[in-house]
Amino acid sequence: MGDTNANAVSQWVERLSALHRSLMRKFATEEGLQFVHVEILQYLSICNRYSDTTQAISDYLGQTKGSISQSLGLLEEKGLIKRVQDKIDKRVFHLSLLSKGASVTKRLLESIHLDGSEKLEPQLKNLLTSIQKKNGLKGFGTCLSCRFNQSPGKNSFVCGLTKEKLSVDEVKKICKEHEAS
Amino acid sequence: MGDTNANAVSQWVERLSALHRSLMRKFATEEGLQFVHVEILQYLSICNRYSDTTQAISDYLGQTKGSISQSLGLLEEKGLIKRVQDKIDKRVFHLSLLSKGASVTKRLLESIHLDGSEKLEPQLKNLLTSIQKKNGLKGFGTCLSCRFNQSPGKNSFVCGLTKEKLSVDEVKKICKEHEAS
DNA sequence: CAAATCAGTTTTGATTCGATACTATTGGCC
DNA sequence: GGCCAATAGTATCGAATCAAAACTGATTTG
Structure with a gap:
């Protein structure tokens, strides 16, 4: 756990992450989607019901909620996700994958096959x-x-x-x- | 190395990569750069002299060389990188970090501190x-x-x-x- | 030496991006 | 109750990205 080693681990994580980004980008292009769309869909496939909101996606991906909001509009238009207003707090909208969106995340998982x-x-x-x-x-x-x-x-x-x-x-x-x- | 486990590793790599992207994005914003700019600078800091070209960056990052070319133009304009024509093959231009660009990658490494x-x-x-x-x-x-x-x-x-x-x-x-x- | 290939740029139109301002709802606090 | 701050989300803006395609030049191949 020394400092000299932290650097080496850094390098591998950097490259692993870069490789993963590259594969995701290629996948996105093949699906006719933007990179961030795939990121959003993937997140929605693994988050729970307290975390399926614009703000949570913004926090997870590290982008402003304004940007996310725009992308969500497009994903909804394309029929990949749906949004449902919360019954108690009317400010929040719960997002979820429609079957079309779920099939994208399934293909993503198959496309980027990781072994370890x-x-x-x-x-x-x-x-x-x-x-x-x-x-x-x-x-x-x-x-x-x-x-x-x-x-x-x-x-x-x-x-x-x-x-x-x-x-x-x-x-x-x-x-x-x-x-x- | 079974299939059941491949899925589990997948999940961790997905999340590790997502976390790394998020940190890189935050860093990029703080530096007044785009995400892809940081990716390019980071790549240039670790590639050798056979791989410091537009095409190689395009291959590594999984984006079209047209997009990369545009971003490179901006990075050059900002004084972060320089390009030098190859002496033998006049089609290729070698890219390298200027001191200003190198200091960005140094800050990136310090900013995203990885331990393992x-x-x-x-x-x-x-x-x-x-x-x-x-x-x-x-x-x-x-x-x-x-x-x-x-x-x-x-x-x-x-x-x-x-x-x-x-x-x-x-x-x-x-x-x-x-x-x- | 012509054709094919390759490195790189330019152009185009849709989309992202962060910043900012905005609406609407909620929650606290007196 | 009523006021004000905080929160969730959207709208607008200009700059920049993105992929696709067309386009230079330079090099290689046949």
Whole structure:
């Protein structure tokens, strides 16, 4: 974990990320979409119901909500996503993938086929959280690593923030309110 | 290395890459640059003298050379890079960072501080090359892992493709002609 | 030496981008 | 209740990106 080594890891992450961007861009072009569209669709496929809003996407992708809002308009027009107004807070609109949008993210996953040894998984997880922590970024992890998550029984989950029950699938998704446990 | 696990690794790489993009975007905005500008500058800081051209950047980043050409024009105008015509092949122009551009890449490296265990390094390397291979991408590795690289003596390197001598620093940079050894 | 290839630029029109200003809703606070 | 700040989201603006295609020149190939 020395400083000399941090640099070397840096280089590999830089190149891995660059390669991933390149593949995503190629995929986007083939689908007749912009890069950011694919980013948005991919995010919507992994975020939970507290995090499917314009602002959350803006936070996750690091772009202004104005830009995101425009792109969302286009994605809705193209029939890839839909937006539904929140019943309680009428300012927020929940975004979700329509079947057409979901099939794009499915093709993306197939198109960029990643392989890695099993040992890599926990290490990548650590790397990710360490980067988030180092850069002072909050949020965007799954319930399983969140301090608000409570598990009153087997396969039963409750979010300590919202006091709501969460399904087994739901707790695997990423949340903007996430705080490391 | 099973299929069930490939998916899990996928998820982590996706999120790691997304986080990295987000940090790069924030950095770009702070520097008054576009995302792609930072990508180009970063690439120029790690590529060797065979790979510092418009076409190579286009291949590495996965964008059309027309787009790259436009961005390069702006970067030159801003005094971040310079271009020098090749003495032999007058079609090609070699691009390089000016001090102003180099300082941006230095700040980028400091800004996105990545930490990881030593064990991660060889695994990331394997992951990277496996993705390149799986996606049928050629090129963009360092001489040290290239089959053209020859080492007639200690700290002495020759490229089997160009028959040119390469310095110790040079062989650490990435090359568009790279082929795995 | 002509044709094909290659490196790079230019042009075009749709779209992104950040910045800013704006509407509408919500929440606090007296 | 009523006022004001905060929040979610959209609209507008000008500069810049983006891919696609057409276009120079230079080089290689046949």
